[in-house]
Amino acid sequence: MNSPKKANIMDTSAIKAVVFDCDGVMFDTALANRKFYNDLLAAFNKAPLDDEQFKNIHMMTVRAAVEYLYPEMDDHQPVYKMIKSIGYESVVPLMLMEPGLIELLDAIKQAGLVRGVATNRTNTMGRVLIEHKLKKSFDIVVTASDVANPKPFPDQLEKIMGAYALVPKQLVFIGDSIYDKKAAESAGTWFIAFKQPGLEAHAHAVSMDEVGGLLKLSKYNS
Structure with missing residues (x-):
């Protein structure tokens, strides 16, 4: 079994877009997600x-988490009504x-790079950006509702690449889960594992x- 790569093996010279996962990268959502799902349960x-359930739902869409x-339950409509x-x-x-x-x-913008989000959140992402005054801080936001298949499929990253006519090695994705790693791997992009030293990646931070x-x-290099 191969050990996780710890060295930075990225070639940053061609990168034109930096894309972030939301939960666990942009935000520590442990307290928020636990309260929400515990109230629902x-x-x-x-x-x-x-702990195992929490780790799993951290990566999932709401639909996958409910299932x-x-x-x-054969019919999850009562759960969705409670969520609402x-x-x-x-x-x-x-x-x-x-x-x-x-x-x-701000530094990414000053470097002339695209700033993006690829998240398995759905209709909550807009509220998150507004609440935390980040709505104008990203050029493109792709949620699970914007693609046919959420992470671990590469659809979100491919949508961002398509929007800016990028090839895979022009995009770096920053994530913290195996879903993020698999999405980047399938899309062929660079991947930085955030606060997850055991997750195989091109670089860790x-x-x-x-x-x-x-x-x-x-x-950051002055």
Whole structure:
């Protein structure tokens, strides 16, 4: 079994787009997601998320999470009605923005690169960007609702490449899950694993400053 690659083996010279996953990269969403799904489970008299369930739903779309958490139900409409009643908007303020994100996005813009998001969130992403004043900080945002297949499929990254006429090695994707890694691998793009040293990637980073250094942005290499 091959060990995860730790060295930076990216060729950054051709990169024209930097794309971020949302949960676990742009934001620490542990508190928000746990509260939302625990409230949802409690509404149906189910136990709170255990650690394995939490790790799994972190990568999933809402639809996949509902099917995973309620396998005994043939009809999930009552769950979706409860989701609408609870409203994810109530926990959006609990999402903690990663320190240095805004500065990194500004540096990416100054370098003339495209700033993008590829997330398995659906209709909550717009509210997240508005709540945290990031709506104007990205050039393109692709959610699970915008493509036929969510991550781990490459559709989101391919959509971004298509929008800017890019080839795979002109895009770098920053993610923190095996879904992100598989999406980048299938799309043929560069992949930076964020705060996940055990995840195979072209490079690893534990902070936004480290990402900026890996991208060789002037602000981080002076």
